[in-house]
Structures are given as structure tokens and as C-alpha cells.
Amino acid sequence: MKRTYLGEFEEVVLLIVAVLNNQAYGLAITEELEKQTGRSVSLSAVHAALQRLEEKGFVNSRMGGATQERGGRRKRFFTVSVAGNRALQEIQEVRMHLWGMIPKTS
Amino acid sequence: MNTSVQPQPPKWADQLLEWFCAPQLLEEIQGDLYERYYKQVQEKGKPAADKAYIYCVLSFIRPFTLKRNPPPYPSPNFTDMFRNYLTIAFRNMKRNKVFSFIHVAGLSVGLACCMLIFLYTKDEVSFDRFHEKKNHIFRIGVNNRNNEGEVHKIGSTNMIVGPSFKEEIPEIETYVRMSSGMYIVKANNAFFNQEIVWVDPDFFSVFSFPLVEGNPANVLSHINSVVITEEMAYNYFGTTKVLGKTIELEMRDQFELFTISGVAKNTPQNSSIQFSLVFPYQYLAQKFPDPEWLGFYINTFIVLHPQADYRKVIPKLDQVYLSKASDEIKRAQQQGYKGSIHFMLQPLLEIHLDTEYGDIRNGLQNDSDPIYSYILSGIAIFILLMACINFINLTTAHSLKRSKEIGIRKVVGGNRQQLIYQFLSESFWYSFIAFVLAILLVNLAMPLFNELANKRLSFTYLFDFSLVAAYIGLFLLTSLIAGFYPAFVLSGFKPVQTLYKRYSFNGKNFLTRTLVVVQFSLAAFLIMITIVVYSQFDFLTNKDLGYNDERLVRVHLGRGDHRELIDLFKNELAKEASIERVATKDGGQNFTLGKVNDKEIYFAFSRIDENFLPTLQIPLVKGRNFSKDFPGDGENSIMVNESFVKEAGWKDPIGKTVFNVNGNEKNMTVIGVVKDYHFLSLKEKIQPQLFRTGSGELWIKVKPDQIPYALQTIEKIYRKLVPFRPYEYAFMDEVNRKNYEAEEKWKQIITAAAILSIFVSCIGLFGLTMLSTERRTKEIGIRKVFGASSGQIATLLSTQFLKMVLLSFILAIPAAWYISHSWLENFAYQIDVSWWIFTLAGILVLLIALFTVSFQAIKASLIDPAKSLRNE
Numbered sequence A: 001m002k003r004t005y006l007g008e009f010e011e012v013v014l015l016i017v018a019v020l021n022n023q024a025y026g027l028a029i030t031e032e033l034e035k036q037t038g039r040s041v042s043l044s045a046v047h048a049a050l051q052r053l054e055e056k057g058f059v060n061s062r063m064g065g066a067t068q069e070r071g072g073r074r075k076r077f078f079t080v081s082v083a084g085n086r087a088l089q090e091i092q093e094v095r096m097h098l099w100g101m102i103p104k105t106s
Numbered sequence B: 001m002n003t004s005v006q007p008q009p010p011k012w013a014d015q016l017l018e019w020f021c022a023p024q025l026l027e028e029i030q031g032d033l034y035e036r037y038y039k040q041v042q043e044k045g046k047p048a049a050d051k052a053y054i055y056c057v058l059s060f061i062r063p064f065t066l067k068r069n070p071p072p073y074p075s076p077n078f079t080d081m082f083r084n085y086l087t088i089a090f091r092n093m094k095r096n097k098v099f100s101f102i103h104v105a106g107l108s109v110g111l112a113c114c115m116l117i118f119l120y121t122k123d124e125v126s127f128d129r130f131h132e133k134k135n136h137i138f139r140i141g142v143n144n145r146n147n148e149g150e151v152h153k154i155g156s157t158n159m160i161v162g163p164s165f166k167e168e169i170p171e172i173e174t175y176v177r178m179s180s181g182m183y184i185v186k187a188n189n190a191f192f193n194q195e196i197v198w199v200d201p202d203f204f205s206v207f208s209f210p211l212v213e214g215n216p217a218n219v220l221s222h223i224n225s226v227v228i229t230e231e232m233a234y235n236y237f238g239t240t241k242v243l244g245k246t247i248e249l250e251m252r253d254q255f256e257l258f259t260i261s262g263v264a265k266n267t268p269q270n271s272s273i274q275f276s277l278v279f280p281y282q283y284l285a286q287k288f289p290d291p292e293w294l295g296f297y298i299n300t301f302i303v304l305h306p307q308a309d310y311r312k313v314i315p316k317l318d319q320v321y322l323s324k325a326s327d328e329i330k331r332a333q334q335q336g337y338k339g340s341i342h343f344m345l346q347p348l349l350e351i352h353l354d355t356e357y358g359d360i361r362n363g364l365q366n367d368s369d370p371i372y373s374y375i376l377s378g379i380a381i382f383i384l385l386m387a388c389i390n391f392i393n394l395t396t397a398h399s400l401k402r403s404k405e406i407g408i409r410k411v412v413g414g415n416r417q418q419l420i421y422q423f424l425s426e427s428f429w430y431s432f433i434a435f436v437l438a439i440l441l442v443n444l445a446m447p448l449f450n451e452l453a454n455k456r457l458s459f460t461y462l463f464d465f466s467l468v469a470a471y472i473g474l475f476l477l478t479s480l481i482a483g484f485y486p487a488f489v490l491s492g493f494k495p496v497q498t499l500y501k502r503y504s505f506n507g508k509n510f511l512t513r514t515l516v517v518v519q520f521s522l523a524a525f526l527i528m529i530t531i532v533v534y535s536q537f538d539f540l541t542n543k544d545l546g547y548n549d550e551r552l553v554r555v556h557l558g559r560g561d562h563r564e565l566i567d568l569f570k571n572e573l574a575k576e577a578s579i580e581r582v583a584t585k586d587g588g589q590n591f592t593l594g595k596v597n598d599k600e601i602y603f604a605f606s607r608i609d610e611n612f613l614p615t616l617q618i619p620l621v622k623g624r625n626f627s628k629d630f631p632g633d634g635e636n637s638i639m640v641n642e643s644f645v646k647e648a649g650w651k652d653p654i655g656k657t658v659f660n661v662n663g664n665e666k667n668m669t670v671i672g673v674v675k676d677y678h679f680l681s682l683k684e685k686i687q688p689q690l691f692r693t694g695s696g697e698l699w700i701k702v703k704p705d706q707i708p709y710a711l712q713t714i715e716k717i718y719r720k721l722v723p724f725r726p727y728e729y730a731f732m733d734e735v736n737r738k739n740y741e742a743e744e745k746w747k748q749i750i751t752a753a754a755i756l757s758i759f760v761s762c763i764g765l766f767g768l769t770m771l772s773t774e775r776r777t778k779e780i781g782i783r784k785v786f787g788a789s790s791g792q793i794a795t796l797l798s799t800q801f802l803k804m805v806l807l808s809f810i811l812a813i814p815a816a817w818y819i820s821h822s823w824l825e826n827f828a829y830q831i832d833v834s835w836w837i838f839t840l841a842g843i844l845v846l847l848i849a850l851f852t853v854s855f856q857a858i859k860a861s862l863i864d865p866a867k868s869l870r871n872e
Helices: A008-020 A026-037 A043-056 A082-101 B011-020 B023-044 B046-059 B078-095 B097-125 B161-168 B230-237 B281-287 B310-324 B326-334 B370-411 B416-453 B459-463 B465-491 B495-499 B508-542 B563-574 B612-616 B642-648 B707-721 B732-738 B741-775 B777-785 B790-824 B835-862 B865-870
Strands: A059-066 A074-080 B137-145 B151-154 B172-187 B190-199 B211-213 B225-229 B246-251 B254-264 B277-280 B299-304 B340-347 B552-555 B579-585 B590-596 B599-608 B620-623 B637-641 B657-659 B667-674 B689-693 B697-702 B729-731
Touching: A008 A026, A008 A043, A008 A074, A008 A082, A026 A043, A026 A074, A026 B023, A043 A059, A043 A074, A043 B023, A043 B046, A074 A082, A074 B023, B011 B023, B011 B046, B023 B046, B078 B097, B078 B416, B097 B370, B097 B416, B097 B459, B097 B465, B097 B741, B137 B161, B161 B172, B161 B299, B161 B310, B172 B281, B190 B281, B225 B230, B230 B254, B277 B281, B310 B326, B310 B340, B370 B416, B370 B465, B370 B495, B370 B508, B370 B741, B416 B459, B416 B465, B416 B741, B459 B465, B508 B741, B508 B790, B508 B835, B552 B707, B552 B732, B563 B579, B563 B697, B563 B707, B579 B612, B579 B707, B599 B642, B612 B697, B637 B642, B642 B667, B642 B689, B667 B689, B697 B707, B707 B729, B729 B732, B741 B777, B741 B790, B741 B835, B777 B790, B777 B835, B777 B865, B790 B835
Parallel strands: B190 B277, B225 B254, B599 B689, B637 B667
Antiparallel strands: A059 A074, B137 B151, B137 B299, B137 B340, B172 B190, B172 B246, B172 B299, B211 B254, B225 B277, B246 B254, B552 B697, B552 B729, B579 B599, B579 B697, B590 B599, B590 B657, B620 B667, B637 B689, B657 B667
């Protein structure tokens, strides 16, 4: 089967989902992402990325309980799926491999 | 924290989000947005948070959030299936080239006809709509009751009506009188015979005819000014920069000078008012003043105040007339006038399609009878309907072959709705191809159609918004009508039956047969009408008119009596060997009233010379012709025709008298009786006719085989004798044929319709025979094995269809008989609708159908039975 491609932004979002460990939902991911990478990210872009990741099967989601500070709306929590985990690891390995192949020139 | 004191984000942004966002995503997205909003309110304050909120909502308008109906079945989705339908349709089309051809050819012909008719109708209803004041312009008309109590509706008025009404009735803003005539125009040292229009100075401000040069308000204010169209300017001067140049106009043998004060754009084709040279009416009014109310010869248009109701203005017209014309009415009544007049207002927009006040003179042209639109649309719809019938019949009949496909689709889970979609999409596909072809056909047929419909339409007219919308509507409607029935029948097939090949059309045949009969009835009907129109036309053009119009050239000499000029002409022409005879007669047909023993007779009145009867080979029944030997002939002798004698009730007409012939208030004595001849078209009965001596136009009989040479000679003499007048001549047989131009058009239209309809119905029949023979291949094989001859088999296959054609032919007879009778009633002289017309039409239809059917039948009967039975 064709390997499912993981975009750079998606990869970062997926990593943040892993970092937040069971506390990952739209706004939290956005804020964490801004904090960690220093880039300004729109909420809708993160939602779109999460949507795509779920379609590709890299994340699972469940609905949380209703909370007061969200006007009574529930949160959708995301967790990294097995496939997501493997995808992250593969990317990691490829990068390490490539880093190792850079000749020492200095 | 209490929710009631919590700040709320802008409501409309929230509603917007709820509106566009997919329901399954709404909660989490809105939750995130709220959460952030509350944080930001505390950090940055409400306005900044509101702004951020709105921005954020807007940024969520992206594909993944937008509301979409989740598909009920994950796969295959609708577009995939649709693609599949198209693929199947396309394969079917390729496999059955004959059927595809029949579908597409029929539909495209039908669609093309309808498109052309749309174009025609659109043009008809768009007439005169470009005038800005169109809703406030009216033409004054007259309901004229004559002495006998008959009411004539006349669209004309006279010189005094416009100014008098304007003076007395406050609702009338202004009036424009309009009159036209043929005049000799001298421009740039050349002479032209030209139709010109005389109008009041407000013409260009009342009607929206754009001027290229000149001010609409005052372009005609000077009495010697003239406005010329760009086209005429180019014809006369070779340029459109003609402001200030002069044009001369012949008035009573003198040329008067007019200065060009304006250049107008050419009149649009959908305008009732057509002009090329416009002169000020003031000039005519001064030269030939006319204070009379009881004569009707020009158009008067009035503009009402926008608030005025024209129905309330109409009675006021009569009031003004009765008070202003009272003296004149009294005088007329003393002379025996018993009639009365009522004035009417006719809206400008009604002029084009009006058949009541149909006075199309004085600058008005292009009137048309709405019946043309109805008949043309009827025919176009006929043909499209026939094409749809073909589609329905063939698809239904052909579906037996496709029953397996339908069965399998059902077995693997296709539901009825999907099958309906499939067949509808097939018919859309065919219609689409036909539609594209139809556009090409319209383009090709446009010149021919313009000729037939007497229009100047162009292909670019197609790109009109409402027309494009109408065409797309037509396309959708056609594909629905064509595809509806097959889709519903085929989708109802039971898979078990179709897959076991036990399915056959039992009830369906009835519908197919009915449709074929309807189709052929229409075709047979059109063929019958065509034959009637053809025979009547043949009768009109070949009937003996009572005189000989061969090699007869009529040369126009302008108005008035040209006795000396004609004598000069006669002398010159007498020297020429190519000329047989020369006569003279006044131009046109004049009718007048005369008194015979206190009885009034309405008759045609002509001035001729002694050569007229021999030149036209009209025999004399009694008495003598005019002659130079009787010098008194010019003063008080007349000849009459047989109808006149009959009308007057004379036993011995010679020596009887007629009083007041064309206003000379004298008793005239009859010296001869002329045999009746058709001086009018054959649409009218021969009227009483009276002849006096006089002259007008030259009627020249040319010797046979010398026509071109004779024409040259006449022109040479003409140029010598009347150098300032453009030379015009006409052959009398051509003039006579022009009387029947309308009939000629009808002949062509009906022929085209008949050919197209027979074509469409025959390709349908062809397809049906092909299917039925294919279905019966095995039966044919078995019959052959048992010894049936090819002839027997061909007969077997054809009889069923020929029976249908025969039936449709019988059904068509009453309708055709009725229609041709009512059409022929328009003619005073007509053919009898005899049995042979229907027989001929019947034989024709049968032969065409037989030819269509037999092609397949013979082919099937010749197949080697070994081949057709081998596969069992």
C-alpha cells in the first residue's frame, strides 16, 4: 500500500498531540504550538490538520465532558494512534540516518 | 462565575459559524473559540476579543468545515456512478451507431427548429421596444362607418387631426405626423428614385432613433432641412460626413433644395418605422395645406403625459372632432354622406402585430400577423415532439436487449432510483450532443430561414440572455420528455425475469403503435397541406388572366399626365424593330364611385389609350375601342367591363351613361364592353371596371427573342427623353407573380416542414423495423427452413408497420381537409380540394414508409437461415 504522506505542519501538530498526552484538544494544541515553535498559528489551520490526521488514521479522538469556560461545549481530545506513532518514528529514523550521513567537513 | 454577566462574542459571527459549519464539527470548534474568547476578554478587553473572534470565525471558512451532506453509502459515491452511467451510455452509443444516429439526428433537427422559432418570436415581440417613450406613444386610428353602415378600421389620419387634438386636449404632450412617398432625389449630381418620409420636428425627440450628427430637438426645425441615414449618406456621397451638404427633391417638375442637418443611424430591423431620408412635414403642410377632416392618408402619433390614461383620452378625441369639424360634416351630409367617424388610440407597441388597424404605410413597415408565429411554433414543436417519440419508442424497444444489464444492476444492489438516474442521464447525454449539433444547424440554416420568415436575424442574436436561458430550458425539457418514459419502464424490470430471458413487451406495443400513428398522422397531414398549397399556387400562377402578360414591359414615368412625352416615346419606339406595340395606362389601381340611373356603383377606374386592349390582347365583347378617328373619345366616351354591365343591370350597354366619373361631374357614354380580365390578384373577384382615355405609364410589348436588345433600346430612349428621372421598368408577368409572394413563402415553409417531419418520422420507423427484425431473426430462419419465400417474409415484416401508416393517413384526412378549406377561403379563385390530393398524399406517405421498412425487411429475408439458427 502507498505510504501516507505526512506534511510538515501535520507532523508538528502530531508531535504536540503526543507531548500533551491525553490533554490535547484544538485550543490547547494551538497555544502549545505557539509557545514551543514561536510561530503564530490560526486555530482553523490546526483544526484542519487534526481533521486530516484523523482521516489518515494517525490520531484517535474522543469527546470530553462539558465545561463552564467553554460556554458548555465539550472538548474533543486527540491521542496519537499506533499508526501515528509509527509514522513519527519512521520520520525520526530517516532524519537520524540522514544526519549521520552528512560528511564532517570542518 | 455567572454566565449572565459573562461577555458574549458578536452574535452574528456566532450565527455565521453555526450556519456554515458542518454539524459534527460545530461543538468542538465553537468550544475552542469561546474558550479563547473569554481568555482574551480578560487579557485585552472586549473590543479586541470581538475583533479576534470575528477574524477567527472567518478563517474557519474552509473546505473541511463547510456543511456537506454526509453520503449515506460510503462508496461508490454519486459522481463515480454518474461517470459510470456516462461510460455505459457512451459505449451503447458506439455499439448501436444507427440508433445513436436516429436519436441525435431527430433531436437536433427538432431542437434547431425550436431554436429558430424562439429567435423569431423573440424578434417579433421585441419590435419597437427600444423607444424610451414607448409606453406613452400612440397612433391615432379611425373607425370609419360608411354610407352602407360598414365599419372600416383605418390606421391613417390627416393633416389637421394632430394639431387640433394637441390644442384642445391637455394630456397630449406632442404629436408627430408622418407621411411617405416615392420621390426623385438629386444628390451629388445623380438622380435616384427614393422613398422619403415627411415628419414633424419632434420626430427625433419622440422616437429613440439615435443621431450621429445633429441635435434631436432642432434637427428638423428648418423647413428646408433633411436628415439622412448613414447608409444613404454613404450611397449618395461616399462618406457619412455630409452635414451641410444639399439634396434636391423633385416637387411638381421642379427641384427644391434641402440642406442636410443631421445624420441618423440606420433604423434597426425590429422597428416598425423605417426611413432613409427624413424631411420636415412642415414643408408639405405649407405647400399643400389641407383643412379637411374626412380623409385619411397619413400617420399621426401622439405622446401622452406619463400619468395620462389613454382610455380616458379616446372619448375626448371624438368631442374635439365633432365640435371642430361640425361645418364640414354638415356640408358632407348635404351631399349625401351618412357615415360617421370615431377616433381611436393604438399603442405603439401593438402596431407590429396588429391585424385590425393594419395600415402599414407612411414610413411604417414590417407588420406581421401573429398567426405566422403560432404556425411556425406549432410546426417546430411538432418536429421536436416527433423526435422525442422516436427516442421513447426506440429506447423502449431497444431495452429488451439491455434487460440483462438492468437485471445485473439490480441484483448487485442498484435500486430503482439509480436506474432512473442512469436512463435520464443517458437521454441528457444524447440531448446534449443533439443540442450542440442543433446550434451548428441553426447557424447553417439562418440565411434560408431569414429568407422564409422575411427577417434579418443573425447568429449573434442567439447570445441574448433570455434566449440562452430559454434554450437551456428547452434542452432540459427535451431530455426529460425523451428520457422520462423509458427511464420509468426500464427501471421497473424484474431482475429474475430479465436474467432468465423471459421478458417481452406485451403491453408496451400499444404505446409504441400509438406514438407511431401520431407521428405519421402529423407527417401525412403536412404532406396533404403541402400538396394543397402547391396546387393552389400552381393555379394562381398559371391561370389565364384574360390577357397576355408575356414580354410586356411596364415603364414608369412618374406622376401626372405625360401626353406629349408619351407621344414622343411612341414615335421613337415605333422606329425600333424589337418593339411590337406600345400602349399607355395610368399607374396603380384607382377605385371610385359613379352613378348609373341613380344607382351607385363602386368600380376600378383606369385611363388608357386605344392601343391598350390590343397590346394586352384583351378582346372586346361589344361596341368599339377608343380610336383616333373619333376626336370626341377623350371628352365623354368610356368603356366598361362585363362585370360593370352586370352590376349596372344593363341589357344593351352601348350608349348608356355613367355620371360623375372621378369627379368630372359629367355624363359619360359607354362605347364598348371589354371582356372581364383579372386586373387584380386572384385573391379578389373581378370588380366592375371603367376606362377613359388618358395616359400614365408605358406598356410595351416586346418582340420574342429580342428582349435584352429591346430593353437596351427602351432605356436609351428613356435617358434621352427624360434625363433627370431614374429609369425603372418591370415585366408584367413578374409583377403578377409578386402578388403571390406570401403564398410562395407559405409554400416554402410548409414544404420544409413536411420534409423535416417525414424525415424524422421515417428514421424512427427505420429504427423500429430494424429492432423488430432483429428480434425475429430466429423466427425468420425457421420460416425459411420450412419453405417461406423471401417475398413472404418481407411482407410479413412490413404489414404491421404499413397498417399503422395507413391508419395515421386516414386520421390525418379530416384535419387536412378542414385546414385546407379554411385557407382556400381567402382566395376568390381557388382549386377544389378533390380526392386525388388525399390519394396522392396517401400513396406518397405509404411509398416512403414502404421504402423505409422494406429496406430492413428485405435484408432480413435474405439472410441464410443456417446462420441465424446456428447459435441455438
